[in-house]
Amino acid sequence: MKVLITGAAGMIGRKLAARLAGDGALNGTTVDHLLLVDVIAPEPPAGLAGRIETKASDISNNPDVAGLISGRPDVIFHLAAIVSGEAELDFDKGYRINLDGTRYLLEAIRAQRDYRPKLVFASSIAVFGAPFPEAIPDDFFHTPLTSYGTQKAIAELLIADYARRGFLDGIAIRLPTICVRPGKPNRAASGFFSSIIREPLAGEDAILPVEESVRHWHASPRAAVSFLLHAASLAGPQLGGRIALTMPGVCCTVGEQIAALRRIAGDKVAARIRHQRDPMIMRIVDGWPRRFDARRAIALGFRAEDSFDEIIRVHIEDELGGRIAA
Amino acid sequence: MKVLITGAAGMIGRKLAARLAGDGALNGTTVDHLLLVDVIAPEPPAGLAGRIETKASDISNNPDVAGLISGRPDVIFHLAAIVSGEAELDFDKGYRINLDGTRYLLEAIRAQRDYRPKLVFASSIAVFGAPFPEAIPDDFFHTPLTSYGTQKAIAELLIADYARRGFLDGIAIRLPTICVRPGKPNRAASGFFSSIIREPLAGEDAILPVEESVRHWHASPRAAVSFLLHAASLAGPQLGGRIALTMPGVCCTVGEQIAALRRIAGDKVAARIRHQRDPMIMRIVDGWPRRFDARRAIALGFRAEDSFDEIIRVHIEDELGGRIAA
Numbered sequence: 001m002k003v004l005i006t007g008a009a010g011m012i013g014r015k016l017a018a019r020l021a022g023d024g025a026l027n028g029t030t031v032d033h034l035l036l037v038d039v040i041a042p043e044p045p046a047g048l049a050g051r052i053e054t055k056a057s058d059i060s061n062n063p064d065v066a067g068l069i070s071g072r073p074d075v076i077f078h079l080a081a082i083v084s085g086e087a088e089l090d091f092d093k094g095y096r097i098n099l100d101g102t103r104y105l106l107e108a109i110r111a112q113r114d115y116r117p118k119l120v121f122a123s124s125i126a127v128f129g130a131p132f133p134e135a136i137p138d139d140f141f142h143t144p145l146t147s148y149g150t151q152k153a154i155a156e157l158l159i160a161d162y163a164r165r166g167f168l169d170g171i172a173i174r175l176p177t178i179c180v181r182p183g184k185p186n187r188a189a190s191g192f193f194s195s196i197i198r199e200p201l202a203g204e205d206a207i208l209p210v211e212e213s214v215r216h217w218h219a220s221p222r223a224a225v226s227f228l229l230h231a232a233s234l235a236g237p238q239l240g241g242r243i244a245l246t247m248p249g250v251c252c253t254v255g256e257q258i259a260a261l262r263r264i265a266g267d268k269v270a271a272r273i274r275h276q277r278d279p280m281i282m283r284i285v286d287g288w289p290r291r292f293d294a295r296r297a298i299a300l301g302f303r304a305e306d307s308f309d310e311i312i313r314v315h316i317e318d319e320l321g322g323r324i325a326a
Numbered sequence: 327m328k329v330l331i332t333g334a335a336g337m338i339g340r341k342l343a344a345r346l347a348g349d350g351a352l353n354g355t356t357v358d359h360l361l362l363v364d365v366i367a368p369e370p371p372a373g374l375a376g377r378i379e380t381k382a383s384d385i386s387n388n389p390d391v392a393g394l395i396s397g398r399p400d401v402i403f404h405l406a407a408i409v410s411g412e413a414e415l416d417f418d419k420g421y422r423i424n425l426d427g428t429r430y431l432l433e434a435i436r437a438q439r440d441y442r443p444k445l446v447f448a449s450s451i452a453v454f455g456a457p458f459p460e461a462i463p464d465d466f467f468h469t470p471l472t473s474y475g476t477q478k479a480i481a482e483l484l485i486a487d488y489a490r491r492g493f494l495d496g497i498a499i500r501l502p503t504i505c506v507r508p509g510k511p512n513r514a515a516s517g518f519f520s521s522i523i524r525e526p527l528a529g530e531d532a533i534l535p536v537e538e539s540v541r542h543w544h545a546s547p548r549a550a551v552s553f554l555l556h557a558a559s560l561a562g563p564q565l566g567g568r569i570a571l572t573m574p575g576v577c578c579t580v581g582e583q584i585a586a587l588r589r590i591a592g593d594k595v596a597a598r599i600r601h602q603r604d605p606m607i608m609r610i611v612d613g614w615p616r617r618f619d620a621r622r623a624i625a626l627g628f629r630a631e632d633s634f635d636e637i638i639r640v641h642i643e644d645e646l647g648g649r650i651a652a
Contacts, residue, residue, distance in 0.1 A: 141467040142483060150487040154480050157468060161476040
């Protein structure tokens with residue numbers, strides 16, 4: 001089986017590639033060719049018996065995309081995207097990568113004869129924006145409040161149409177906010193959800209820019225990878241023509257996040273969080289979804305963590321080698 | 327005020343142009359320049375004191391579109407589209423006109439400096455496809471089952487984002503099935519809703535290809551024009567960021583349509599309808615929406631007919647000069 005990952009140098013892409021290399025198989029079939037693509041060539045993961053190819057490729061360059069598809073990968077994980085903040089700052093770049101790039105990919109697939117790959121698209125809960133009900137149901141309408149969310153919503157619609165027409169077997173999974181993100185703090189408005197856990201566990205202070213009552217929807221990087229793999233195992237007809245699914249997650253407040261950190265790592269670690277309100281971040285976060293009724297995804301076998309405690313334990317296991325800076 | 331209508335040679339476009347020419351004004355402001363554009367140059371309507379310009383222009387040709395916008399119309403009615411059946415048969419053409427063409431228009435607007443026109447987009451209830459609830463609420467998600475419906479849904483999302491970013495003041499109105507369409511029968515799957523009224527009133531036989539229990543959502547051509555004009559009178563902030571609205575309509579079964587025809591024109595006219603089931607049309611119509619809860623549009627002042635009797639009377643007044651072929 002040949003597998004293509006776009007956006008393979010990103011945090012989720014790297015973890016997905018490492019998992020595929022480690023497993024050596026996808027849906028019970030040996031992966032004998034793994035093609036990893038990003039705007040800079042991704043680092044190849046260790047361990048795959050089959051061939052690993054890495055490539056620097058621009059998804060918004062039509063011939064580049066046609067070249068990726070000409071080798072007819074069986075499964076495509078389409079993760080490449082300009083993130084929310086950048087798509088908002090650079091309108092043209094966001095549409096070029098997130099919309100045009102996705103269309104080039106779909107068109108390159110359609111241009112092949114007798115070819116109907118599995119396409120797993122990483123969508124986002126950013127397709128929703130306030131106001132919404134207390135728990136957003138699977139049949140709630142697209143209400144993006146960012147260009148990024150708009151582009152993800154459009155990609156969902158395109159993939160549904162290309163799947164309906166038989167050009168591909170598509171699924172779009174709306175990832176929760178991924179927490180705890182490893183690595184350095186970034187300037188994403190959602191960054192604090194991770195940094196208030198990651199930095200204290202590493203012995204550093206973290207800033208909390210919002211009220212502890214802020215409620216949000218989380219899943220670990222490990223869960224995100226499991227969502228992508230499980231999505232690749234589902235057959236189109238199981239989705240009943242409705243190919244976009246909100247993934248399950250852990251719904252909790254920032255206060256509950258901090259309480260979980262205290263339970264797992266103690267008072268001293270939790271005390272490294274400093275409250276420093278940021279009105280701009282508070283306003284942005286106010287428009288974000290808080291809770292979903294993800295019953296369709298759960299019925300289809302997607303599983304997230306059961307608690308924020310578990311999300312923290314996944315971080316300690318996967319990123320810290322089991323060690324906390326006390 | 328300068329007004330641009332794309333798709334001005336179509337049935338609704340012609341009626342809208344005639345109404346604007348007759349009124350001489352839009353939202354209380356004199357229309358001194360009416361620019362009518364279609365793939366073939368539209369016929370100019372009579373009566374406008376101001377300038378009427380007609381133009382053959384291809385909405386899927388980017389320089390053509392930039393040329394239309396360079397004159398900075400104050401209000402743009404964007405009606406140009408490949409219809410449902412054709413967009414399904416010709417995948418490329420549907421996306422080229424309905425998606426790329428709309429993006430060219432939006433980009434041409436964005437490219438102008440200090441320019442923020444009112445854009446009224448004719449969307450469609452084809453953004454919805456079965457299964458859905460008994461009455462589709464305003465917050466029900468996009469579930470198109472055609473490429474046409476997909477393209478309309480994407481255009482709604484794009485216009486919402488361009489409006490949010492301040493590039494234009496946009497509104498998308500989802501028109502019900504327009505009934506009674508004047509003119510010759512066409513091969514659209516929805517054609518029978520009009521032909522079972524239009525042909526008998528003109529002294530001709532009509533074929534009913536579905537059961538009388540089929541329920542659907544209708545408004546007259548006159549109501550469609552009133553929706554477009556009313557949409558142009560609304561200011562963006564009244565829409566609360568949610569710029570797509572399902573228009574009100576008359577919900578009735580085919581049997582109720584026929585009963586209305588009998589009340590208005592008598593048994594002899596109603597007897598001109600011949601039942602001849604068509605399994606393909608029955609299957610297509612089965613996926614269509616039947617009823618909407620259009621409370622947002624009604625609260626914003628949009629008005630449709632109150633009954634199918636009224637829809638028939640509008641047809642007799644507007645198209646038949648008040649006369650029925652007995």
